């Protein structure tokens with residue numbers, strides 16, 4: 001995997017001397033030598049990757065597509081302007097009015113809005129299932145076309161038994177799509193665990209430097225055509241400059257992830273020893289309900305963790321957050337910097353019982369002692 005990250009997307013050897021990095025190629029119009037060549041490109045471009053027009057992709061984006069395909073172990077990848085756009089395009093590609101979609105209750109929040117404001121008005125039924133997958137078998141209907149999973153889930157990192165969900169999907173002739181942003185193609189392999197479609201916000205760990213947004217969808221061979229067709233129908237592409245930035249970031253994913261993982265665990269354990277903290281949510285902790293599945297299915301953990309205050313009341317969490325000086329107050333994650341945000345669990349369909357407010361941390365690449373000192377400052381302020 002580490003070697004694939006370094007060498008992926010570079011094309012075959014033997015093409016002559018070339019730079020280490022794929023070139024940044026800006027283009028809109030593509031010129032052909034003659035009409036026969038142009039007709040050939042147009043005849044093939046709906047089924048193959050053929051350079052024909054900037055709105056259908058560019059060589060720099062192709063290089064990134066290949067790297068993502070390598071990481072995910074899939075057939076091919078399409079890129080989208082953001083992670084959320086990648087999710088929306090997945091729904092557009094595979095769902096039709098009258099279909100039924102099952103979404104995990106551990107889903108990245110904005111997907112609930114996508115379901116409410118787009119899927120429901122366009123005649124697609126949506127139900128939510130428990131983030132650990134419990135009760136899913138009974139939730140299938142005759143018209144269930146897709147199960148949308150996210151494992152580990154957003155904010156609390158619930159694990160679902162993906163191979164078991166894949167078996168249910170197969171028996172019910174439904175597709176399994178998984179948001180793999182937590183694993184970022186390095187820690188978790190949904191397509192190897194039975195999913196048909198794996199989606200990532202490359203914005204997070206792949207890019208890794210908080211300077212670009214992008215999403216990817218990688219599928220098995222049998223599922224690729226609808227995604228590719230609908231993506232071209234809607235004119236989706238990404239800029240070569242952005243693809244180049246994500247490629248540059250991805251080269252160091254493994255090294256960064258090791259530091260995020262080590263420091264994330266250190267902070268998680270430190271928080272567990274604090275009297276102000278009731279629970280720490282991190283799948284690598286033995287106390288996490290999904291720990292056994294995490295051990296079975298994940299190759300490690302990252303810099304994300306959440307914790308719950310022991311005492312009730314939002315004011316405590318607000319004073320804590322506002323006192324922090326090293327942690328930035330921001331909602332995204334996966335960059336090199338540490339972040340804090342309030343975790344809003346209010347939109348869950350299956351309410352999570354909590355004593356106090358829940359705060360989400362992203363542990364970055366700073367000195368871990370400066371991070372615990374900052375958290376200490378936060379606790380002192382409440």
Ligand SMILES: *Cc1c(COP(=O)(O)O)cnc(C)c1O
Nearest residue numbers: 082083084108181201203213214
């Ligand atoms: C951030 C995130 C997204 C959306 O990515 P954007 O590029 O910010 O649109 C999707 N899924 C998960 C789990 C995320 O954390």
